[in-house]
Amino acid sequence: MAILARGGCRCDSNPVRFEYNKEPAEVHFCLCTDCTDTCGGALALIAVVERSAFTITAGEEKIRNIDTKPTCHRRYCADCGCHMFLYVDAFPDHLLIHVPTIDRDTDIGGEPDRWVFVNSKHPMVTIPDDGLPRHPGWAASGDPVQAA
Ligand SMILES: [Zn+2]
Numbered sequence: 001m002a003i004l005a006r007g008g009c010r011c012d013s014n015p016v017r018f019e020y021n022k023e024p025a026e027v028h029f030c031l032c033t034d035c036t037d038t039c040g041g042a043l044a045l046i047a048v049v050e051r052s053a054f055t056i057t058a059g060e061e062k063i064r065n066i067d068t069k070p071t072c073h074r075r076y077c078a079d080c081g082c083h084m085f086l087y088v089d090a091f092p093d094h095l096l097i098h099v100p101t102i103d104r105d106t107d108i109g110g111e112p113d114r115w116v117f118v119n120s121k122h123p124m125v126t127i128p129d130d131g132l133p134r135h136p137g138w139a140a141s142g143d144p145v146q147a148a
């Protein structure tokens with residue numbers, strides 16, 4: 001289904017802006033230490049979007065990269081520090097967008113459908129009893145962990 005989701009960084013002037021026009025392949029909660037430690041958050045909410053459906057529409061010159069792993073390439077705004085999306089070698093045709101950087105009034109084109117890297121969960125976090133599958137790594141890397 002055709003959608004148009006827009007998002008960007010937190011700059012008041014000349015923000016980075018992006019959009020995509022196809023429903024995400026998946027939307028997951030990520031508990032990996034790479035996401036949590038980079039973002040300072042207890043978890044990350046990620047939309048996995050086809051690279052061919054994604055466009056930077058403004059502020060591209062402000063985007064910087066940091067490789068938090070040799071296989072993980074995270075893009076952030078040089079001015080406000082907002083970490084918006086990342087490229088992971090395991091997903092050569094997709095990029096991973098941090099859903100909170102998508103405009104709140106936009107339809108992102110999907111709902112959370114799984115938890116990934118649950119074995120890396122911070123000890124103070126409790127996963128809600130939401131019935132979604134829980135994976136020890138990427139969803140493709142192992143069988144779902146049985147919900148307690
Ligand atoms: Zn910015």
Ligand SMILES: [Zn+2]
Nearest residue numbers: 030031032035
């Ligand atoms: Zn992660």
